[in-house]
Amino acid sequence: MKIFSVDFVRPLLLFCSLLAIAGVTAHQITYSRSWHKPLDVVVYPINADSSLETHNYIKSLDDSSFVEIDDWLAKEAARHEVSISRPTHTRLGKEVKSVPPDLPTNGGVIRTVLWGLQLRYWVFRNTPDDASNLRRVRVFVAYQQGEDDKPLAHSVGLQQGLIGVVHAFGLPEQNAQNNIVIAHELLHTVGASDKYNFYGAPEFPIGYANPLRVPLYPQRYAEIMAGKIPTSSYSSYMATSLKSVRINDLTAQEIAWIED
Ligand SMILES: [Zn+2]
Structure with a gap:
């Protein structure tokens, strides 16, 4: 006797997957904002224009390139009298060899929601390690040399999935400003x-x-x-x-x- 038809099983599987994603998301939102121990933040660099200059810039990065973000958050936490002394621990992850899907520029709500799901799938496929993501923020930074007078694509930070996508110049003189953008998107992922x-x-x-x-x-x-x-x-x-x-x-x- 055939109980489940394929037509019935597919939507059921989709529903179960969405339910599982929602469950993980709820846990991530709770754990990432508890501040009882430092939140892990991993910056995954991407050579977005496939240039030698960007390649060399990415090779020049290490954990110390982002310590300014952790130091700044520690100082701000102390100013707000938060009990944790180091709210974040930011480090450099492995290079990612794919670029994230573009945010729709004139998308309505449905296109933006679909893009969000597409991005989460891209992140799932392209995270180059298998550490737990319940208490860590993944920031994918698409470095490029840029063109004169052409602004970079918008950076985003999503609380759903604790994911940041940053578009940044792969130039040493931009390091300090890049850290502002990374900090901004990081704070979006925890609710700002x-x-x-x-x-x-x-x-x-x-x-x-x-x-x-x-x-x-x-x-x-x-x-x-x-x-x-x-x-x-x-x-x-x-x-x-x-x-x-x-x-x-x-x-x-x-x-x-x-x-x-
Ligand atoms: Zn923003």
């Missing part, structure tokens, strides 16, 4: 939201490192989820290193460092 407006300017008050500063302008620091230092209500400039970036109270609440 963007705090800039449609024009890319920091939103007041949520995108200001110190919205209570007197006088308000110029601000001394950029807020990490806004990225720019406001000099007036209509002008701001990019932070050049994490030394001039802070985590404000709202972001600290979003990443479960402090209570609401």
